[in-house]
Amino acid sequence: MPTALITGITGQDGLYLAELLLAKGYDVHGVIRGQNNPKRELVESLLPDVRLHHGDLTDTSSLLRALRDSAPDEVYNLGAVSFVAYSWENAQLTTDVTAKGVLNMLEAVRLHTGDDPTHIRFYQASSSEMFGKVQETPQHERTLLWPRSPYGVSKVFGHYMTINYRESYGMHASSGILFNHESPRRGPEFVTRKISRAVARIKLGMQDELVMGNLDAERDWGYAGDYVEAMWLMLQQEVADDYVIATGETHSIRDFLDLAFAHVGIADWTPYVRQDPRFMRPAEVDTLVGDASKAREVLGWKPSVTFPELVALMVEADLAAAREGWK
Template sequence: MSKRALITGITGQDGMYLAELLHEKGYDVFGLVAGQNNLRTQLFTESHPYVEMISGNLLDLMSLIRAVAHAKPDEVYNLGALSFVASSWQNARLTSDVTGGGVLNILEAIHFFQDSSGQDVRFYQASSSEMFGKAQQVPQAESTPFWPRSPYGVAKVYGHYMTINYRESYGMHASSGVLFNHESPYRGTEFVTRKISQSVARIKLGLQNTVTLGNLDAQRDWGFAGDYAEAMWLMLQQDEADDYVIATGETHSIRDLLDIAFDEIGVSEWHDHVDINPAFVRPAEVSLLVGDSSKARDKLGWRPKVGFDELVRMMVRHDVDDQSKRAAGAL
């Protein structure tokens, strides 16, 4: 029989790549969505017709119990969160409830299902490099202490430790992936990488002249979301559950990203196309985030396949094509 997987947050970039990966591997894939009648869900069902969508909400334990009972999953991937870090200061309570408390709810739903059905379920929690925040060592590994610098990061720390607690208390096969920044053409336009790739595409096409950004010196360890989805799956194929840092081990600044993005459209001097707005600077910026994924490489055999330069150019090319079609009325 085919394996069955339930994915929360399935309409985000990670959920889209993970659904594609699991479908290719022969899984029956189920996706949890808070409401069926929104544009994002409708677009997802058109692009991923093989996924069965189930109504549920990370804030509603009973809806999760029903969703897990319906899907009868061998694996659950909890990708659902309010994941736009910059807005978590304005929505600290909701971010805490969904991104933190939602982990407890889905763990409880799985625990209830396992007790009532006798079926084992493997669980993946999407932890985040934002948990390191004011990083206590460079690079960051599984043993690096957490010092989160945003409500989002604090909520992720709660979910991370709750996952460990259920693993240790109930023997659940529950693993966390401490994923560093990962991007793709599926990335939401509220995130700086996609904001830049889309704006650069529109500048090339003469649809706008500038892009407004915050701290150009902010540095991150950026990888490709498709590579990171594979790491999630690999964690749940292991005999023992564990926690893994997933990262490229390289760090780049927003300036580096701009250099490559504008070079892709043949612009070598981009400063006249970039405006700075202090409102886009975080109240508490994180330190240098760069991951040490040695454990994942050794135990999972995982390696990133797409480099930073290729990733940025892929996103710009996608957005040039997308914006061209929109301008022509084809979308």
């Protein structure tokens, strides 16, 4: 039975990845920050077979203890301060966790494996936000990185540090440059979930309006459940490498609004949506769309959930949750 250790297991990717690995017969362990973490109960209820370890990406000694106690064959570093808008409000914390945390995890793995650096296969969650002010379209593994937020800058640091440890120490360390991937488990602060949750509540008469920022930003949106499979596939390769994971399609936030409101029978959403400058980014990333041909050719990976299916899935889940809240 292979063993895996996941940081960031309380997030949407961590939950989906843990489910995938358990289904494949893995012994799954997760690193969770703080003894009173409010999301611990969620993990324990959804994933009772996962063993949790206290750890913090800013504390290398705690990561070494988690590695010692779990003895993993694979490490998936998904932990991060991942809300882009928040990264401007607290750039230092974002840097400590999302950038330096990758270095701490890599160093902990290196120290734990000793003379056999390939004993643990390592996955780093890189991000399409690294492309930022895009220099070519679509974006692929060799596209120049030009991040436009403290989060994006931090992800670039972690990405190149992973490459450096692979080249310096021979570690089996891969990075997945994942474009936007969503699900009903996405936090309500993220724009897609903010929309799906508001649409459900507006339909049920529980909310009057949805306040938004830039409606013209375009993203390559996929389903998180598909994307965690790509993570696993990367660590099954004989040679570590970096891969863009994306659908190859771009849609605007207006497109997302169109589909979400149409799903509940509202053809014209303009009376319900108001823009507010407070929700505009200081430096916007206008358009992201990924070229995942390398992942298709090498990993045999392709997305299974379409953009309209993703929007419908999220709205339906939030409708069910809102109705359940009435009971």
